[in-house]
Amino acid sequence: MGEILSHNGYAYCMNNPVNMIDENGNMAISGTVAGVGTLVVGFLAILATTQETCKQAINDFGNAMASVGNYIDQQLRKDEERNHTVYQLRNDNSGQIVYVGRTTNLEARKEQHRKTKPGNTLEIIADNLTRKEARGIEQIYMVEYNTRAFLNKINGISPNNKKIKIYMEAGRQMIYYLGNNVSNEALYWTGK
Numbered sequence: 001m002g003e004i005l006s007h008n009g010y011a012y013c014m015n016n017p018v019n020m021i022d023e024n025g026n027m028a029i030s031g032t033v034a035g036v037g038t039l040v041v042g043f044l045a046i047l048a049t050t051q052e053t054c055k056q057a058i059n060d061f062g063n064a065m066a067s068v069g070n071y072i073d074q075q076l077r078k079d080e081e082r083n084h085t086v087y088q089l090r091n092d093n094s095g096q097i098v099y100v101g102r103t104t105n106l107e108a109r110k111e112q113h114r115k116t117k118p119g120n121t122l123e124i125i126a127d128n129l130t131r132k133e134a135r136g137i138e139q140i141y142m143v144e145y146n147t148r149a150f151l152n153k154i155n156g157i158s159p160n161n162k163k164i165k166i167y168m169e170a171g172r173q174m175i176y177y178l179g180n181n182v183s184n185e186a187l188y189w190t191g192k
Helices: 031-049 051-080 106-116 131-145 164-178
Strands: 084-091 097-103 120-129
Touching (some): 051 131, 097 106, 097 120, 106 120, 120 131
Antiparallel strands (some): 084 120
16 A cells, blocks of 8 residues: 555546545546536436326426417407498587497497487498407597597507507508598507
């Protein structure tokens, strides 16, 4: 054996005791690798003990993602359905347009207005519209007829709505298609 002080005290860790370890004296490895290995072993131990829980969590996550996907598909289809109508209420005495609205159930809306806004006749502006087209056309005609001064209490589209440009462009395109004459002020309303 010789003298103890003549031996390299750090040979077990390749002369790098700060970054290398050798737990059993057979092979020095990086402390980082050892730490990661410990984490992996720990994770596998947890996984092994909770395998059924993990399987259930993965199944639940998959089901949740499928539900989200189905909801998004339904919303996209709903947005493209051509079941919206934009209408106006004309005051029976003055002939003035006093309200502009949109609906997917015209008969129910007629009945509601008959009870809540008597003395007005409901007239269809456009029907067979998508939701985007209906929202844009509703807002354009609210501005055109200044119905906020009469029975419309709020804008059809908030000036802060993130989709305002989409709705207004869809409404403009449909109005051009229908050949309606509307002022540029109404067509290019931004609410600002």
